[in-house]
Amino acid sequence: MSDYQQFLDERDKIDFFIQKGYRINGVKEHLNGATVEFINPKGNVFETLVIGTANARKYFTSLLLKQNHT
Amino acid sequence: MADLRINLAGIQSPNPFWLASAPPTNSGYQVQRAFEAGWGGAVWKTLGDPILNVSSRFAAVSFNGQRVAGFNNIELITDRPLDINLKEIYETKKRFPNHAIIASLMVEPKQEKWHEIVKRVEDVGVDGLELNFGCPHGMAERGMGSASGQVPALVERQTYWAKEVAKTPVIVKLTPNITDITATAEAACNGGADAISMINTINSLMGVDLDSWNTIPHVAGKGAHGGYCGPAVKPIALNMVAECARHPHINVPISGIGGISNWKDAVEFMLMGATGVQICTAAMHHGFRIVEDMIDGLSNYLDSKGIAAVSEIIGKSVPKYSDWGNLDLNYNIVAKINTDVCINCNKCHIACEDTSHQCIDRLTDANGMSFLKVREEDCVGCNLCSIVCPVDGAIDMVEAVREMPPMTWNERQAALSGAAILKADVTK
Numbered sequence: 001m002s003d004y005q006q007f008l009d010e011r012d013k014i015d016f017f018i019q020k021g022y023r024i025n026g027v028k029e030h031l032n033g034a035t036v037e038f039i040n041p042k043g044n045v046f047e048t049l050v051i052g053t054a055n056a057r058k059y060f061t062s063l064l065l066k067q068n069h070t
Numbered sequence: 071m072a073d074l075r076i077n078l079a080g081i082q083s084p085n086p087f088w089l090a091s092a093p094p095t096n097s098g099y100q101v102q103r104a105f106e107a108g109w110g111g112a113v114w115k116t117l118g119d120p121i122l123n124v125s126s127r128f129a130a131v132s133f134n135g136q137r138v139a140g141f142n143n144i145e146l147i148t149d150r151p152l153d154i155n156l157k158e159i160y161e162t163k164k165r166f167p168n169h170a171i172i173a174s175l176m177v178e179p180k181q182e183k184w185h186e187i188v189k190r191v192e193d194v195g196v197d198g199l200e201l202n203f204g205c206p207h208g209m210a211e212r213g214m215g216s217a218s219g220q221v222p223a224l225v226e227r228q229t230y231w232a233k234e235v236a237k238t239p240v241i242v243k244l245t246p247n248i249t250d251i252t253a254t255a256e257a258a259c260n261g262g263a264d265a266i267s268m269i270n271t272i273n274s275l276m277g278v279d280l281d282s283w284n285t286i287p288h289v290a291g292k293g294a295h296g297g298y299c300g301p302a303v304k305p306i307a308l309n310m311v312a313e314c315a316r317h318p319h320i321n322v323p324i325s326g327i328g329g330i331s332n333w334k335d336a337v338e339f340m341l342m343g344a345t346g347v348q349i350c351t352a353a354m355h356h357g358f359r360i361v362e363d364m365i366d367g368l369s370n371y372l373d374s375k376g377i378a379a380v381s382e383i384i385g386k387s388v389p390k391y392s393d394w395g396n397l398d399l400n401y402n403i404v405a406k407i408n409t410d411v412c413i414n415c416n417k418c419h420i421a422c423e424d425t426s427h428q429c430i431d432r433l434t435d436a437n438g439m440s441f442l443k444v445r446e447e448d449c450v451g452c453n454l455c456s457i458v459c460p461v462d463g464a465i466d467m468v469e470a471v472r473e474m475p476p477m478t479w480n481e482r483q484a485a486l487s488g489a490a491i492l493k494a495d496v497t498k
Contacts, residue, residue, distance in 0.1 A: 003427075004447040027489050058399050061482045062474040068485055 072372035098158025111170030204270020222257035229261025271297025304329030315343025333367030418455035
């Protein structure tokens with residue numbers, strides 16, 4: 001799979017949670033990229049994704065910036 | 071015609087083109103001929119206790135047919151008695167009162183030495199002084215030149231000593247042979263410098279002869295490092311000028327030096343904060359009359375931009391120069407190959423395939439003709455293909471449609487630090 005395809009795959013997974021109203025709750029960066037924790041609107045369900053591609057890591061932090069400003 | 075006059079810390083000259091302290095400014099004969107040709111100023115070859123030179127002093131790098139892409143010298147400061155130099159400075163200034171003559175100085179790091187030479191040089195009417203804390207060869211072994219210039223405390227102290235008695239502006243010339251030139255630039259400012267100039271030459275060994283195994287150049291079979299300059303050093307010099315220009319504690323004018331070969335180079339240095347420029351290698355390569363093209367080119371450029379005075383461009387690009395952490399991570403450019411211009415040499419394909427991101431495909435059209443196409447979604451905008459392309463206009467780097475708002479690394483890190491840091495080490 002090309003980097004771009006991996007990015008699309010990871011972006012889709014991120015968008016899946018965002019479209020369901022989840023917010024980014026926490027991030028841990030590590031040697032394999034970043035583990036992003038999402039929390040549902042009620043605040044009782046946590047989901048995590050490991051994001052590896054550079055573009056997807058830019059993507060979720062852009063969403064985090066947007067989230068912080070809303 | 072635009073006004074080309076500059077005023078660098080009170081030193082006025084009819085244009086921003088000065089000859090740097092070096093072999094072209096060794097004598098009154100040379101400096102007067104340079105002024106006749108049109109140079110606005112000259113920094114006299116460094117004065118101090120007259121030295122002894124060796125024979126075989128210069129060497130140059132030719133690169134793919136470009137002669138003097140880089141230049142190296144192991145010549146020291148003036149080998150002529152001070153009185154002779156002073157007499158010629160006096161005569162030159164008398165003949166060219168509106169041109170800038172700056173005396174480059176280098177003495178031992180002792181207060182009385184600086185006081186003595188500053189007073190004697192100013193007595194003959196120089197417009198300013200340039201303290202040589204930059205020469206990397208020979209004199210540095212004796213504690214002068216870059217040996218002084220690499221120690222911020224010595225730069226500050228010697229600048230202070232010169233300023234104690236100087237009546238004309240003091241420029242401090244800095245060595246690039248240091249990790250962070252802003253440290254010594256700031257030291258010069260703390261010592262009272264009226265201006266700084268950069269860069270002096272870079273430590274270098276030009277080569278080794280494959281038959282004799284001698285260094286290039288060599289002196290009876292032995293070599294020593296020299297000072298490197300010429301077009302190859304321009305990017306290094308430009309960065310150092312820019313770093314000083316944007317530094318909050320360095321607030322004195324800058325005289326830009328390093329690989330400036332034409333008016334365009336001069337404009338770049340001035341946009342990055344230089345008030346004027348000093349030139350040596352280009353004059354040594356082509357002679358004094360290159361200044362005619364420099365003056366014409368600069369004048370035409372300013373006229374074409376509707377700029378009335380060259381002083382208006384000083385520092386205009388400095389706000390555009392920042393730290394990597396302030397660059398927009400969401401800005402993207404991609405390569406576009408213009409197939410009507412492309413000659414199908416495949417250099418871009420090979421460069422991308424072997425050493426970059428494998429995003430240029432070699433395809434075949436319906437007529438069996440091969441052509442190159444960029445997969446834009448995989449292109450990271452590295453520019454390599456357009457850099458190696460031998461045909462102007464065959465590859466354009468164009469802005470991609472912006473999908474996300476601007477976000478810098480620093481903004482990203484601030485956002486992440488605001489988010490909860492996950493406790494669990496979930497990495498898979």
